[in-house]
Amino acid sequence: MISLHMKGKVVIVTGASEGIGARLVESLRRRGAKLALVARNEAKLRSLASPDDLVIACDLYQDASRVEVIEKTAAHFGRIDAVINNAGRGSYYNATGTPLDDARDVFELNFFAPFHLAQLAAPWLKQTKGTIVNVSSIAGQISLPWLPLYSASKFALVSLSSTQRIELKQHGVNVMCVFPGYVDTGFQSHSTGAAPPPAIVKGKRFAVTATECAEAIVHGMEQRRNIVVTPRIGWVLVWFNRLFPSLVESRMEAS
Numbered sequence: 001m002i003s004l005h006m007k008g009k010v011v012i013v014t015g016a017s018e019g020i021g022a023r024l025v026e027s028l029r030r031r032g033a034k035l036a037l038v039a040r041n042e043a044k045l046r047s048l049a050s051p052d053d054l055v056i057a058c059d060l061y062q063d064a065s066r067v068e069v070i071e072k073t074a075a076h077f078g079r080i081d082a083v084i085n086n087a088g089r090g091s092y093y094n095a096t097g098t099p100l101d102d103a104r105d106v107f108e109l110n111f112f113a114p115f116h117l118a119q120l121a122a123p124w125l126k127q128t129k130g131t132i133v134n135v136s137s138i139a140g141q142i143s144l145p146w147l148p149l150y151s152a153s154k155f156a157l158v159s160l161s162s163t164q165r166i167e168l169k170q171h172g173v174n175v176m177c178v179f180p181g182y183v184d185t186g187f188q189s190h191s192t193g194a195a196p197p198p199a200i201v202k203g204k205r206f207a208v209t210a211t212e213c214a215e216a217i218v219h220g221m222e223q224r225r226n227i228v229v230t231p232r233i234g235w236v237l238v239w240f241n242r243l244f245p246s247l248v249e250s251r252m253e254a255s
Contacts, residue, residue, distance in 0.1 A: 005031070005221075005222040006028060006031035006032055006033045006218070006221070006222065007031065007032035007033070008032060008033070008034065009033045009034065009081035009082060009130075010033070010034045010035075010036070010073065010077040010079050010080050010081045010082070011028055011033045011034070011035055011036070011081060011082040011083075011084060012035075012036040012038060012069060012070075012073055012080065012082065012083045012084065012117075012121070013025055013028070013035060013036070013037055013038065013084045013086060014038045014039070014060060014069075014083075014084065014085055014086050014087035014113070014117070015038070015039055015086040015087030015088065016035075016037040016038055016039050016045060016048065016086070017037075017039035017040075017041045017044035017045050017048065018039075018044060018185070018186060019183075019185035019186060019187070019210050020086055020135070020180070020183060020185060020210045020213050020214055020217075021039065021084075021086045021087070022048055022210070023209075023210040023211045023213070023214035023215075024084060024086065024214040024217060024218065025037060025048055025053075026211075026214070027211075027214045027215055027217075027218045028218060029050060029053075031218065034052065034053075034077055035049075035050075035052075035053045035054070036053070036054040036056060036069070036072070036073040036076070036077070037049055037053055037054065037055050037056065038056045038058065038060070038069055038087070039057065039087070040057060040058065040059055040060075041057070042055065042057035045057055054072065054073060054076045054077070056068065056069050056072055056073070060087055060109060060113040060117075061105065061108050061109060061113070063116065066113060066116045066117050066120060067120060069117065069120075070117065070120040070121050070124070074124055079124065079127070079128055080121055080124035080125060080128065080130065081125070081128045081130040081131065082125075082130050082131040082132070082133065082221065083117055083118065083121045083125070083130075083131075083132050083133065084133040084135070084217070085113065085114035085117060085118070085132070085133060085134045085135060085157075086133075086135045087109060087113060088109055088110045088135065088153075089105075089106065089109055089110070089150075089187075089190055089191060089192075090106075090147055090150045090187055090188070090190070090191030090192075091103070091106050091147065091148075091149045091150055091191055091192045091193050092146055092147060092191055092192065092193030092194050092195065092196055093148075093149070093192065093193035093194065094145070094146075094148060094194075095145070095148040095149070098148070098149050098193070102149070102192055102193070103149050106149045106150060106153050107149075107152075107153050107156070110150070110153035110154065110156075110157065111153045111156045111157055111160070114134050114157060114160070115160055118132050118134075118164060122168065122173070125168070125171075125173045126168070126171040126172070126173060129171070129172030129173060130173055130174075131173070131174045131175070131176060131221055131224070132161075132164060132168070132173065132174070132175045132176070133176045133178060133217065133220075133221060134157050134158075134160070134161045134164075134175070134176070134177050134178065135178045135180065135217070136154045136157045136158050136161070136177050136178060136179055137150070137151075137154045137179060137180055138179050138180065138181045138229075138237060138238070139151040139154050140154030140155050140157060140158045140177075140179060141155075141158070141179060141237075141238045142237060142238070143155075146196050146197055147191075147196075150191075157177070158177055161175050161176075161177040162177075165226060174224045174226075175226070176220055176221065176224075176225055176226060176227070176228060177226070177227055177228075178216075178217055178220070178227075178228045178229075178230070179227070179228065179229045179230070179238070180208075180213050180230050181207075181208065181229075181230065181231055181237075182207040182208070183207055183208055183209070183210055183213050184207040184208065184209050184210060185210050208230065208231050212230065212231070213230050216228055216230035216231075217230070
């Protein structure tokens with residue numbers, strides 16, 4: 001089904017080679033969007049891409065790669081309507097044992113890449129009154145002791161999203177922050193550090209699919225929402241943490 005909200009819109013999707021990113025590509029394509037697919041694995045990107053898609057295989061840890069993404073997209077399509085900052089990774093080291101290089105890498109991909117891409121895309125998005133989508137996490141609302149640096153980076157992304165929204169609203173640009181809960185992807189296998197707690201691994205059977213998460217994100221874009229929580233029951237956890245933080249912390253200690 002073609003969506004009048006997304007038809008012909010030029011959308012950059014980072015982390016597009018698998019997981020939520022790959023499902024976002026499928027969902028947006030069904031709605032008639034024009035896509036720039038961004039990830040490191042060119043073979044995976046090309047296996048997902050249609051003939052009309054722009055494939056940009058690059059390393060978003062690098063400043064020059066982010067410049068390349070925006071310049072190539074603008075040159076190819078002549079406009080940019082949305083940037084979905086979906087690329088990210090986890091780290092299961094504990095807070096006092098995380099190697100400094102790993103901590104910096106987590107922030108480089110989870111925070112500085114979205115921050116920089118939004119800066120570079122802003123002039124184009126102001127022209128189209130477009131959208132920035134920052135994919136955070138429930139871990140950006142509730143600190144997870146088994147993912148301390150990941151949580152910290154996602155909290156930072158939430159704060160950035162709020163200030164971007166305040167700044168860019170006057171230019172007609174919408175900034176949407178996404179808070180996925182447990183999503184059935186390869187997140188754990190791509191994370192550094194020790195294995196996650198057994199209870200967390202077992203919880204994967206309750207995870208939503210990447211397709212469900214992607215559909216919630218695209219629907220939020222169509223509605224120009226500020227916040228998307230998926231699944232919606234995640235709101236219960238967020239508000240419970242705000243109202244009873246000590247109780248939530250004690251439950252985290254028992255995990």
